[in-house]
Amino acid sequence: MNFIIIASFSIFCVVFFFARRRVDRIEAKRDNAFWERERQANFTRKKPLVNLNYITIPDRLLNMEPAFTTDALNACLKTLNDLSEYRIVNLTGYTNTDLKLEYGTANITILSDFDLHYTNLVTCLQKLAELLHENGDDALAVTVLEFAVSTGTDVSKSYYLLADLYDAAGAHEKIAGLIDAAGELRSLLKDSIVQNLKERL
DSSP states (O other): OHHHHHHHHHHHHHHHHHHHHHHHHHHHHHHHHHHHHHHHHHTOOOOOOTTSOBOOOOHHHHTOOOSSOOHHHHHHHHHHHHHTTSOOBOOTTOOHHHHHHHHOGGGHHHHHHHHHHHHHHHHHHHHHHHHHHHTTOHHHHHHHHHHHHHTTOOOHHHHHHHHHHHHHTTOGGGHHHHHHHHHTOOSTTHHHHHHHHHTTO
8 A cells, every 4th residue: 555655656756756846847948048039128229109009089079068067077187188298108018128129119118108198088078978978978988989999999897887888778799899999908807898798789
């Protein structure tokens, strides 16, 4: 019996040793690939940023006139107008290495600014939509959220609130379009957003 236990343990140790070595080789290969890609990115020359998908905040949002206004709502509208002065680009899902390889190391700071403006935009749009909904202005809330979705936002609340508003307006069929839009996201939240929306069908 002792021999069987010792033999089994020895086999387990051998299997574990080779499995561990295999995992170590895979991790080392992955690390080497990452650092090689980063090295290439750091030597990529600056490229024009003309082909970026710049986001323009539409006039219908900048000039909206809600039926009722509050200090919080006015603050959101001011933030929205302030953001309209900046260049805004959705770079969700792209790493700094991706961006340096594509546009050059010298552009990484400005690209980070573009993406920061985008984060501020979609945060503002979600808050604005919630305030409009709370004030009973659902038509404007839908307009705001549809714009947010069109930019590729991964703010899950924007999809869920818009789905709720579609339901309340008798436009349940539009949720399918939200699922399609969410399915195109470059975000870790994509699957959970899609699953939540599918459960509403």
